[in-house]
Amino acid sequence: EPEVTQTPSHQVTQMGQEVILRCVPISNHLYFYWYRQILGQKVEFLVSFYNNEISEKSEIFDDQFSVERPDGSNFTLKIRSTKLEDSAMYFCASSGQFNQPQHFGDGTRLSIL
């Protein structure tokens, strides 16, 4: 069964450094999302992406964050200057049509030191 793939599974970064989280959505999916989950808390929406542009973003998704689909398969989340509070599990998700369930990757655990 096709799945969403995320790399790396765990990223450790010094505060202030840039980090790029990578995702390969399911190949025929059109809608892409990033969510984050701070340890022990609920999953929070960050951004949705469709037709090569951001369709919606949350208050969390400030100027330090950006997303990109550099080619036909990858979908990346960049955090320009990481803060301690960016430590969380980051999930990529994709869906085929807008009313179909979103399928999540296994997540990238980001630890900021």
Next chain:
Amino acid sequence: AQKITQTQPGMFVQEKEAVTLDCTYDTSDQSYGLFWYKQPSSGEMIFLIYQGSYDEQNATEGRYSLNFQKARKSANLVISASQLGDSAMYFCAMRVMNTGFQKLVFGTGTRLLVSP
């Protein structure tokens, strides 16, 4: 604003018994979708079941069923014949349609522990 409430932080069930995980939601939209995801201790999010607001029948997927009561705004997950592998966090989520895209709003989750 859309909101999902899961009032059970933890639930215990014995193997082979059925368990119901509660979820209530709040939205002014007429068209919405309700989802349940399972998060094992390894951290991944696994889609379990979906219910559309206009679906007349309760959704079922194997041992999972969704008890959808629209008037009460509840979408409880029923797991029949619990297995040890069902021990995990379970999140209820709602699709928000205000922009035409399906941003998901999650509840705080219920930790299910299945005992032998």
